[in-house]
Each structure stands twice: as C-alpha cells, then as structure tokens.
Amino acid sequence: MTTQQVIQVQGLEKSYDELQVLRGVDFEVERGSIFALLGSNGAGKTTVVRILSTLLKADAGTAGVNGFDVATQPAQVRESISLTGQFAAVDGILSGRENLVLIAKLRHLEDPGKIADDLLARFSLTDAGGRRAATYSGGMRRRLDIAMSLIGSPPVVFLDEPTTGLDPQARIEVWNSVKELADHGTTVLLTTQYLDEAEKLADRIAILHQGRIIVNGTLAELKQLLPPAKVEYVEKQPTLEDVFLTLVGDNGTDAAAETARTGTEK
Ligand SMILES: Nc1ncnc2c1ncn2[C@@H]1O[C@H](COP(=O)(O)OP(=O)(O)O)[C@@H](O)[C@H]1O
Ligand SMILES: [Mg+2]
Numbered sequence: 001m002t003t004q005q006v007i008q009v010q011g012l013e014k015s016y017d018e019l020q021v022l023r024g025v026d027f028e029v030e031r032g033s034i035f036a037l038l039g040s041n042g043a044g045k046t047t048v049v050r051i052l053s054t055l056l057k058a059d060a061g062t063a064g065v066n067g068f069d070v071a072t073q074p075a076q077v078r079e080s081i082s083l084t085g086q087f088a089a090v091d092g093i094l095s096g097r098e099n100l101v102l103i104a105k106l107r108h109l110e111d112p113g114k115i116a117d118d119l120l121a122r123f124s125l126t127d128a129g130g131r132r133a134a135t136y137s138g139g140m141r142r143r144l145d146i147a148m149s150l151i152g153s154p155p156v157v158f159l160d161e162p163t164t165g166l167d168p169q170a171r172i173e174v175w176n177s178v179k180e181l182a183d184h185g186t187t188v189l190l191t192t193q194y195l196d197e198a199e200k201l202a203d204r205i206a207i208l209h210q211g212r213i214i215v216n217g218t219l220a221e222l223k224q225l226l227p228p229a230k231v232e233y234v235e236k237q238p239t240l241e242d243v244f245l246t247l248v249g250d251n252g253t254d255a256a257a258e259t260a261r262t263g264t265e266k
Contacts, residue, residue, distance in 0.1 A: 006031040006156060006187045007052065011061035014047050021047050023211030024061070029204075031155075034178065034188045036202035038195070040248065043208045045191035049160045052189070053083045066155055082149035083158045089145055092134030096125050096144050099133055103151045119147040123177055139170025143177050150181070157181060159190040163197060175200055199240045209248050 007029035014022040021044040029035040039045050050056035052063055054074040063070045066080035091099055097116045104112035120129040123143045128136060133144060142162060149157060159178065163171040178201055181188050192198055198205045199219055206216040215222060219240060226238040226246055 004030050006066055007035070007189060008064040009048070009052070009061070010063070012048065012051060012058050012063060013060040014044070014051065014056070014058050020211060022058070022061075025208065025211070025213055027206050027213050027216055029187060029189055031187050032182065032185050033203040034182045034190065034201050036198035036205045037189065037191045037208055038198045038205055038244070039191070039193065039208035041193055044211060045193075045208060046160055048208070049083070049158050049189070049191060052077075053081055053158055054078055055083075080154060081156045081158060082152075082154040083160070084145050084149045084162065085160045089148060090133045090136075090141050092132060094133060095130050096120060096133050096136070096140075097129040099144060099148060100151065103148050107152045109152065115151060119150060122180060123147045124173075137170060138166045139173040142166060142170065142174050146174070146177050146181070150186070154186070156187045156189070159188060161191055161193065163192070163194065171197070195240045195244055205240070207244060207247060214247055215243075 005028040007027075009025055009027050012022050012025040013020075025044075025048060027035075027037075037045050037048060047056065051058045052065055052070060054070050054077050057071065065077045068076040068080065070077050091102075094102065097120060100116035100119055101112045104115045109115060116129075117126075120126045123146065125140065125144060125147070128140060133141060136144065146157075146159070146162070162178065163174050166174065175197070178188060178190065182203075190197075190201065202219070204216065204218055205222060206213045208214075215225065222240060222243045223238050226243055
C-alpha cells in the first residue's frame with residue numbers, strides 16, 4: 001500500500017437480499033493510470049463503482065479513494081471524483097458550451113466561459129459547441145458528458161461502461177477522450193463488458209467474475225496465463241478474448257481461475 005495507489009479496495013462484499021454480488025473484491029489502482037474492471041453483464045461492476053463513489057454502502061471490506069475512506073470520509077471522496085454512467089447527464093436543450101458553463105457555474109468556478117472553451121477544444125467539440133446537444137451524435141454526447149465530468153479537475157474519474165450503446169466510430173472517439181484524460185494525469189477506473197475496450201485502453205485489466213477479481217494484470221501478463229497455441233508452424237499469441245473465455249467460460253472455470261490466482265499450473 002503506497003501513496004501511488006489512488007484507489008485501494010480490500011475484501012469488498014455486497015449482497016442485495018439473497019443475491020451475493022461481491023464476495024471479497026480486492027484491487028488497487030495506480031495514480032494516473034487507466035484501470036479496466038472487465039466483467040459480463042450482471043457481474044457487479046456498477047456495484048463496485050457505486051460503492052467507490054459513496055452512493056452505496058458495502059456490507060464488508062474497505063475502500064479508499066484519493067487517500068479517503070469511502071465509508072467514513074464520503075464528502076472528501078466525493079470532492080475527489082467524478083462519475084459518468086451509461087446515461088449521459090447532458091441537457092439536450094442547451095448547447096454543448098452552455099452545458100459546460102452551467103456546471104462550472106454550479107461549482108462556483110472562476111471564468112466558466114474559458115473552462116468551457118478549453119474543454120470543448122480538448123474533446124474536439126469546438127465546432128459543435130454552439131449547437132444544441134440534442135443534435136449531437138452518440139459519441140459527441142458521451143464526449144461532452146466526459147468533458148462535463150472533468151470540470152473542477154477531479155483527480156479520479158469513474159466511467160461506468162462509457163461506450164455501451166455506441167457505434168464503432170463513436171466508441172473510438174470516446175476511447176481517444178479517455179486516453180486524453182490519463183495523459184493529463186487523471187486516474188481512470190472504467191468498467192466495460194467489451195474485451196477490445198479493455199485491450200485498447202487499460203494499463204491494467206481486472207476480471208470480475210462470480211463476485212471476485214479472478215485475474216488482475218497488464219494485457220501482457222494476462223496473455224501469459226495461456227500458453228501460446230501452436231498452429232502449424234506459426235505461433236499464435238492468445239488474445240484477451242481467449243484469456244477471458246478460458247477463465248470465465250463454462251468449461252474449466254475454476255481450474256483456470258485457480259491457475260490465474262496462484263500463477264502456477266501443476
Ligand atoms: N438495487 C438492486 N437490487 C437488487 N439487485 C440488484 C440491485 N442492483 C444490482 N442488482 C443485481 O446485482 C447484480 C450485479 O449488478 P451490477 O453491479 O449492476 O452489474 P454490472 O454493472 O456488472 O452489470 C445483478 O444481478 C443485478 O441484477
Ligand atoms: Mg453496470
């Protein structure tokens with residue numbers, strides 16, 4: 001545990017009545033990195049994000065964000081984060097620029113107009129800035145939403161399935177915006193059910209499955225969990241999809257997960 005770890009999660013448990021969703025989740029996220037929490041629909045990704053953003057209380061375990069405990073210092077945690085969900089907070093009646101100015105004013109920041117213009121430029125929305133957000137494409141709306149979440153410069157940004165429901169072109173635009181965040185030193189925790197998204201964006205990938213993190217590593221580390229398959233004379237490297245399906249798939253789940261946890265195969 002060092003100060004480099006801006007998110008620290010230990011032994012997190014959460015049930016909804018009889019449904020045990022988190023059964024002891026552990027992970028850490030290094031400052032300035034992009035961390036992908038990868039899992040199927042219903043794996044508990046949003047539950048983790050809601051606990052980390054103080055919207056939901058865990059049944060057991062601890063979580064710290066930016067040095068503050070989510071259970072005992074929720075106000076400080078909230079000042080350290082922004083949360084962007086699948087459903088954008090953008091107001092379609094207002095222009096992109098007006099949306100940004102509004103948030104900056106609500107946060108009592110100086111020079112809301114300059115803040116808005118800078119963010120429009122950063123997210124390639126300058127030309128569209130004067131248009132009503134209702135006329136934006138899905139990717140533009142999501143980019144505007146991410147830009148809005150950055151007002152006040154939170155050191156930690158949670159993006160809960162930032163590209164779900166977007167077309168391929170829009171997804172690439174959002175990916176560029178997420179990279180842009182990390183390039184500026186923001187720590188990004190994103191959840192996704194898309195393997196290619198984790199593969200493209202994340203410095204580290206953790207797979208949440210059956211209530212626990214079954215693997216956590218860089219893409220290269222995850223790929224090493226599977227021996228390269230020999231196809232005729234060409235060595236084929238496993239894709240993240242191969243790794244994911246081997247660990248999470250119906251066959252051999254437990255054995256593969258155990259191998260992943262212990263790092264040994266006997
Ligand atoms: N408020 C709730 N009450 C009851 N069950 C819930 C609630 N929120 C989520 N769940 C259930 O918990 C599981 C995990 O949900 P969620 O964290 O949203 O998963 P994910 O974001 O990975 O799709 C799902 O089975 C979901 O139906
Ligand atoms: Mg979710």
